[in-house]
Amino acid sequence: MKKLLLLSLFLCTSVFFANAQTKQITGTVTSKSDGSPIPGVSVVVSGTSTGTITDVDGNFSLRVPENETLLFSFVGMKTVEVPITESALYNVAMEQDVIGMDEVLVVAYGTSKRSSFTGSAQKVGAEELVGTSTSESIDKMLSGKVSGVRVSSTTGAPGASGEVQIRGVGSINASTTPLYVIDGVPMEIGMYGYTGFSTDLLSTLNPEDVESMTILKDAAAASLYGSRAANGVVLITTKKGKSGKTQFKFKATYGTSETAMKNVYQPMSAEQYVDYVNDALIGAYLFWYEPGLYPDDPGYQDAEVLERALQYVQEDPDEGKWGITSPSANTNWRDVVYKKGNTMDYQFSASGGNDKTTFYTGVGYNKIEGIVIGSDFERYSGRINLDHKATDWLNFSLKQMLSHTSQNGYGDQTDQVQGINHMAPLGMIFSMNPTQPVYNEDGTPNQDAGMGNVKNPLTALIGTGERTDQTYILERYRSLTNASVRMQLIPEFAIRSNFGVDYSDSKTRVWWAPESVDGEAYNGLGDHLTYTTVVKNASFIGDFNKSFGKHNIQVFGGYEAEGLTYRTLQANAENYSTYKLPELANGQALAVDSEVASSNLMSFIGNMNYNFADKYYASASIRSDGSSRLGANNRWGNFWSASAAWRITQEEFMGESSWLNDLKIRASFGTNGTLPVDYFAHSGLYTFSSGYGSESAIYTIQPDNPDLSWEKSDNFNVGLDLRVFDKLTASVEYYHKKTRDLLMLVPLTYLTGFETSWQNLGELTNKGLEFEVHSNNIVTSDFRWTTDFNLTTISSVIDKLPAGKDVLKGDGGMYLLREGEAINTFYLPTYAGVDPDNGMPLFYLDPENSDELTYLRELAKPEIQGKPTPDLIGGMTNTFVWKGLELSFLLTYQMGGSLFDYPGYFFHHDGVRLGSMNLAKDVENNWWKKPGDIVDNPRPVAWTSDRPDRWSSRHVLSTDHIRLKDIYLGYSLPKSVVSKMHMSNLKVFVNGNNIWTLAKEDTIEPEVTLNGYRTVDTPITKNFLFGINVEF
Amino acid sequence: MLKKTIYSIIVAGALLLQGCEGFLEETPSGSLPADEAITSVTDLNNAVNGVYTGMIDFDLGLGDFTEPYSYYGGDFIAYADLKGGDLDYTSSNNHISPMARFEHSPESNYSEQFWQMPYTLTGRVNDIFSVIDGIEVEDDEQEQFNDLKGQLYALRALFHFDAARLFAKLPTLADMDAANSGIPLSKEKYHVDFEPTRSTLRETYDFIKEDLNAALGLLSEETNLGHINYWAAKGLLARVHLYLGENNEALAAAQEVIDDSPYSLYAIDEYLNVWGVEGAAELMFEVLTNAAHNSQRNSIGYYTHSGGYGECAFSTQGYELLTADANDIRSQLIEWEEDETDTKGYYTQKYPGRNGSLYQNNPAVIRLSEVYLIAAEASVKGGTASQGKSAEWYINQLRQNRISGYSDVATVTLDDVLTERRKELVAEGHRCWDAWRNGKSIYSPRMNREIDGNYGRAILPIPKRERDISPGLTQNPDY
DSSP states (O other): OHHHHHHHHHHHHHHHHHHSSEEEEEEEEEETTTOOBOTTOEEEETTSSOEEEOOTTSEEEEEEETTOEEEEEOTTBOOEEEEOOSOSBOOEEEOBOOSOTTOEEEETTEEEEGGGOOSOEEEEEHHHHHTOOOTTOGGGGGTTTSTTEEEEESOOOTTOOEEEEESSOOOSSSOOSOEEEETTEEEOOSOOSOTTSOOOGGGGSOGGGEEEEEEEOSHHHHGGGGGGOTTOEEEEEEOOOOSEEEEEEEEEEEEEEEESSTTTTOBOOHHHHHHHHHHHHHHHIIIIISOOSSTTSTTTTOHHHHHHHHHHHHTOTTTTTTSOSOOSOOOOTHHHHBOOEEEEEEEEEEEEEOSSEEEEEEEEEEEEEOSBTTOEEEEEEEEEEEEEEEETTEEEEEEEEEEEEEEEEOOOBTTOOSSOOTTSHHHHHHHBOTTSOSBOTTSSBOTTOBSSSOOOHHHHSSOSSOTTOEEEEEEEEEEEEEEEEEEEEETTEEEEEEEEEEEEEEEEEEEEOTTSTTTGGGTSEEEEEEEEEEEEEEEEEEEEEEEETTEEEEEEEEEEEEEEEEEEEEEEEEOOSOSSOOSGGGSEEEEEEEEEEEEEEEEEEEEEEEEETTTEEEEEEEEEEEETTSOGGGOEEEEEEEEEEEEGGGSGGGOOOSSEEEEEEEEEEEEEEEOOSSTTTTSOEEEEEEEETTEEEEEEEEOOOTTOOOEEEEEEEEEEEEEETTTEEEEEEEEEEEEESOEEEEEOOGGGTOSEEEEEOOEEEEEEEEEEEEEEEEEOSSEEEEEEEEEEEOEEEEEEOGGGOOEEESGGGOEEEOTTSBTTEEEEEOEEEEOTTTOOEEEESSTTTOOOEESOGGGOOEEEOOOSSOSEEEEEEEEEEETTEEEEEEEEEEESOEEEEHHHHHHSOTTTTTTTOOOBGGGTTOBOOSTTOOOSBOOOOTTOTTOTTSSSGGGEEEOOEEEEEEEEEEEEOOHHHHHHTTOSEEEEEEEEEEEEEEESSTTSOOOOOTTOEEOBOOOOEEEEEEEEEEEO | OHHHHHHHHHHHHHHHTTSOTTTTOOOOSSEEOHHHHOOSHHHHHHHHHHHHHHHHSGGGGTOOOSSOOOSTTTHHHHHHHHHHTSEEOOSOOOSSGGGGGTOOOTTSHHHHHHHHHHHHHHHHHHHHHHHHTTSOOOGGGHHHHHHHHHHHHHHHHHHHHHHHHHHSOOGGGSOTTSTTOSOOOOOSOOOTTOOOOOOOHHHHHHHHHHHHHHHHTTOOOSOOTTSOOHHHHHHHHHHHHHHTTOHHHHHHHHHHHHHHSSOOOOOHHHHTTSTTOTTOTTEEEEOOOOSSSSOGGGSHHHHTSTTTTOOOEEOHHHHHHHHSOTTBGGGGSEEEEOSSGGGOEEEEOSOOOBTTBTTOOOOEEEEHHHHHHHHHHHHHTTOOOTTOOOHHHHHHHHHHTTBTTOOOOSOOOHHHHHHHHHHHSTTSSOHHHHHHHTTOEEEETTTTEEEETTSGGGSOOOOHHHHHHOTTOOOOTTO
């Protein structure tokens, strides 16, 4: 029956067309730049639904009415309009749309044309993401591509996330990460794992499914996300199908990786180490037995005393324990712990559809073997995006992503724990004796190679079912569901609704076998931790659009609710009877723990855009957020923005300029917020876990603060966009973000019963300039050279602290928070180098007030030693396309920041850690041996209690660097060849990242997290990849 | 159009499912706000336990391990004995031993933690008081409710008494009405921006007595292991009166305990075996320790043994005093210990530990011997009470239970009573105050001189962090 109906419909239409004044036309669509045919171009009669799509060879044929206009459109190309004349042949050459003013931006709760957008936002398209080889996590792909955005990594471990900051450091104690929104629904990110084993929910997302990302930077762009927008917003849009022929894409990539900088964490050679030990023991004699190190020591520069010291060392008091006997081997343990990693990535997608239904389906497999032996990351993911137009007024879509990731790793130290973990791979490199061979003569791993209680990394790091295994395994499932519906009730008014469910389940299994370094104390420890998160989000929005003459008004308003619940379950067991069975049942139960917590947000949003004749633009937005994380008195907060733009080139008085294509100025002001990290920071709380005698005991552990509120930021932004000579677009922006009511842990009088409470005190300002240029330097029919350049200046300064008092924070109070100084300023004694006369270290006694020096670090007062936030960051991409050949490279740079080299503190120990730790290679031939030596490292003194190695300016190093972040060389086979193979595209490529780095300090990885603390972790890697891309 | 309307309603209506009542009210799974945590008498009992456990749990049970400290679990007990000079440290572990050198400054952890401990627990008490009226009390629970409420008053008095002894001059040495001579009073639950100021010493002690008297009107007379009962509060009140020189009141209160309480003095033959025993005959109020809740390495048992930190061994004068009379059973409660060479010395055996753990010793806050000694002291100073007896009677009673073949003495002096206190209450946290409040000095072996209660460092400085928060808090002289 249905078929019959369709048939009659079809007949009617045919009759209709037959009766109209129509004719058959044909044509070919080619690319203006290289003349190659473009398949998939939509060819439509303007104002109708009559149309078709070009085939593989760019050809089309269509029956059209006369006196109408043909519209040729294709993503990334400028739309072409051609009037239908008497001709039957319409060959069209399409021009690339150069990051035009008219690209469509995905913005908060909708889309906007770039030309009419009054805020600060930037889009990164799939094509720009493709050229990056770190396919494990999308955040790392943003590096260097967007002004105002800084991406850094704590660790090079596979599966760990980067750290993204938009426009400086937004907070001292609350979150500094942006909000991630995928297809209109906020997405949970974060660790949700085991402390000491880096991982992030972001790595569950397959970057290949991403169509574009938009970075929302100012209030006009981000304020609609209210209480979560103060650190900017990253909008992720996933791919969609297009009506027409089904397109299949296949991509395979394989590559290798190694540490990005070869001098980072190189240990001292065996020969030098033996020498160093010798000198350290002489130092020890002169420190402990006959003091003669310092000028006022009785044995100072006394030849007889020195003779006795040499004698002491000759006698070998510690029986060769420190490798003083000639080295039997020269092992670089870095080469044992770090190997060449490799990456595999396979992607397959199919997309297409018809007028009513479009789909995108993609599956991906990604596997990375890390550079640390035994570490890897694996992801299987699948996505279906379905869009359906049920009637001319009803659309709906369903998007579903499922992924499974697994990660094998090791205990790392990204959480800034005190001390060095001898089971962290980096700790291991330096805890192994360089004079010891890796293997025994019988080929088994040498277990006596460690200094102290350290096992050979070959058995400790690799989970091979041995009795010395120490393994960390994470398995994670994630599902992202997004259903949306839109109804155009009348031409001016539509309603839409969006529902999202974000589910993740992360299971970590830690296994310390009974004879492993850390497992010995437990006789085997198994620890299982499960984190489950569920985020439900629903929004309902009404849209109103109307044009009255030259006035265009767009208004929307709605309601949104979101609830997050996480649940943990942990169980562990000790005393295993065998190393062969790590499951908990094979040990004795130790402890169980569980926790559940929820955080809810309820919001009302409103937005209005007005434009007059595409010349003057004004926007305003408001959001009212209520959060369960806040005190009852301040639970609701309002966030708003107002912005305007003026497209000067649209003014008649500007006339038709030959060179100035577009000029727009825009300004915005508005407010955003940040919620407390703690879900219950406002609530007075009793703990129930204690006891007294045989009874239960409960007591209060946190004061209530019903006034606890958001951190609020006032954002001002002014920008100028211009396009000249049809080839260059540029924008300059100035931002000024003042954050008030910073959440600070404020000390309380103990009479309250508490030590501290979270209060809204403190202010800080982030400001800077952003500069972007996109230029088509040369565009000819078969050659194209484009340059994208961006530069950002950052200043993050504290304006106000509780009672105006300095706060020392971090490990040993190494960070200074002081009004007028940069956030997280390093505050340490100043190292003045080595006294050439005696080799002892010198420090400034009171550097802020005098030049006086002291040999003793403990007497030296601290002073400001730089800051982690760089003054300047940016990147530059150059792309060259010649026929099918494409070369692009991205350089990133950073200046004016510093890091604290925590690992370096252990590897420049001046003898303090003699016998438990090797030294860094840069100490080789760079320590004091005889009077007159000008060197960086003092005379070593074994186990000295004067501790010259303790933190000082010696450990604060510059992070200035330029890096070849990405380089990409691809070749697309000519269409003529490809089409014979029944394909639409075949491309082979090689790709590399972090290939080359020019750094002020080449012994430390300069990309560091926002607090500038280089943790004891695996450095990031450089990767070389080869891949093939097939479309058919 | 109807279709559109229906669909619209469905689309919009689905949202309302989320926006139900209480959507923005969330509580954690491991803790509750005060008004939800304490709703029944059972909850109240647990909350009162939460105050007690803070007295012995490491770092008040707050899990803040940066600077370990303990209250009655160890540090507070050791304080008065180390300053008093009868105990001394052997090792250089420097946990509580700097007290023997009177080494503390406004910036030091000692002043901060000795301030933090009593006031934090007072804060706990006040937090409970803030919700106590909302508790549902069944008729048959009224007695227990009253008892628990009484315990809270008594605890608050005890904490103020401790803070006053640590941070203010002793009443007998000071002008009681001088401004800022006392300590800040913690009378109620305070807002987070509260800035306390000091009261006068008279106001301080009036508040302590007021709370103790309030407690006495509510407390049960039944023995209650690990909890303050009527008798313990009465004994503490006797002690407070004694400190104030209110000898008549001190004697009356002490006599009531001696006459009517269910406690009895340890006998000679049991004296060596009562230590480390819960609910021993003299114990009016001991704070309970167990494997899970104790002061770990800051516990008194760990301080008083060579196998621990060895920071509370006998000084020469202490050892000589205790061992002067071989017939005195107390001379046998001392052992030479040499678990570690740097901690060898003579140690008291009052804290032998339970279950093989030095961490598990219940500190005695008040026990019957002290009440006899209070009565004796009040009497020798001229105090009278209706049932009161002579100082000699109390001293003879006690000594008969301590010294084999003891013959009663006919007269005792104040010095006799104080010496008896040194012997009986050594390592229980009394010594320096007992001497100083009587205008006497102690000999400090570490300072190598006599020190009286007017010495500036006889009391602790107000911690700098408290004065940073509350600029109105006056510092003690000499700091």
